[in-house]
Amino acid sequence: MKVSVILPTYNEKESILLLIREISEILSHELLDYEIVIVDDNSKDGTYQLIVDAFGNDPCIVPILRLNEKGLASAILHGIRNSTGDILVVMDTDFNHPPKLIPLLIKITGYFDIAVGSRYVIGGGMETSRLRYFGSKLFNKFIHYTLGVRTTDNLSGFFAFNKSILDGIRPEAIFYGYGDYFIRFLYVMQKRKKIILEIPVFYEDRKGGLSKTNLKKELVRYSVTVFKIRFGKLKYT
Ligand SMILES: Nc1nc2c(ncn2[C@@H]2O[C@H](COP(=O)(O)OP(=O)(O)O)[C@@H](O)[C@H]2O)c(=O)[nH]1
Numbered sequence: 576m577k578v579s580v581i582l583p584t585y586n587e588k589e590s591i592l593l594l595i596r597e598i599s600e601i602l603s604h605e606l607l608d609y610e611i612v613i614v615d616d617n618s619k620d621g622t623y624q625l626i627v628d629a630f631g632n633d634p635c636i637v638p639i640l641r642l643n644e645k646g647l648a649s650a651i652l653h654g655i656r657n658s659t660g661d662i663l664v665v666m667d668t669d670f671n672h673p674p675k676l677i678p679l680l681i682k683i684t685g686y687f688d689i690a691v692g693s694r695y696v697i698g699g700g701m702e703t704s705r706l707r708y709f710g711s712k713l714f715n716k717f718i719h720y721t722l723g724v725r726t727t728d729n730l731s732g733f734f735a736f737n738k739s740i741l742d743g744i745r746p747e748a749i750f751y752g753y754g755d756y757f758i759r760f761l762y763v764m765q766k767r768k769k770i771i772l773e774i775p776v777f778y779e780d781r782k783g784g785l786s787k788t789n790l791k792k793e794l795v796r797y798s799v800t801v802f803k804i805r806f807g808k809l810k811y812t
Pocket residue numbers: 583584585586587614615616645646647650666667668669671781785786787788
């Protein structure tokens with residue numbers, strides 16, 4: 576069994592090397608066969624070159640530079656397509672998602688189809704303003720009632736899964752846009768009766784650099800996504 580950790584990056588020079596090192600240590604310690612696939616969309620801060628300089632000789636580190644395309648979800652799909660593992664882990668590269676939970680997420684995939692790090696199960700949370708935390712929680716309730724999904728954090732983006740769950744679907748119908756891909760992903764997987772386990776995760780503040788999320792724009796995009804799914808516009812097979 577091989578694990579591929581997929582890291583979409585854009586302007587993350589302040590955290591990326593530390594993160595790759597930490598993940599490598601954790602996975603080596605678990606004696607796992609692994610690779611770390613980093614998909615960089617030609618960051619202006621030189622993130623890609625930093626990775627090549629630091630890990631150019633490490634066969635477990637696979638840096639990919641995309642010149643002609645941009646965007647979080649399509650970067651993840653690019654990583655999936657260029658990965659060789661049976662178990663895939665996807666996470667942010669700014670330490671919002673604590674790497675120490677990766678082994679648990681991987682272990683869960685031995686028993687369930689998908690493991691999700693959730694801020695909204697007991698023990699989970701987020702280092703942010705109360706307004707953003709409860710706003711996001713409320714939006715998840717809206718997703719739950721509108722789409723009938725049972726997952727509590729439909730905007731997580733910190734998850735692990737057996738690659739085979741993508742068989743028989745068109746991943747490009749799911750992995751586009753920004754964090755909205757995760758709403759489509761969980762909806763489709765629940766429709767296909769995949770078993771998902773959510774574990775509590777506390778999102779820490781990013782370590783350096785700036786967030787790329789434009790909250791107002793994404794709120795509109797996520798709402799449109801929910802309504803499109805609700806009215807049957809998601810054709811994923
Ligand atoms: N490849 C790629 N990664 C991106 C893009 N936009 C954001 N990311 C990465 O996606 C993750 C989430 O972005 P972030 O700015 O931390 O969003 P936030 O956690 O909502 O503040 C980070 O690892 C970013 O580097 C993009 O256009 N392309």
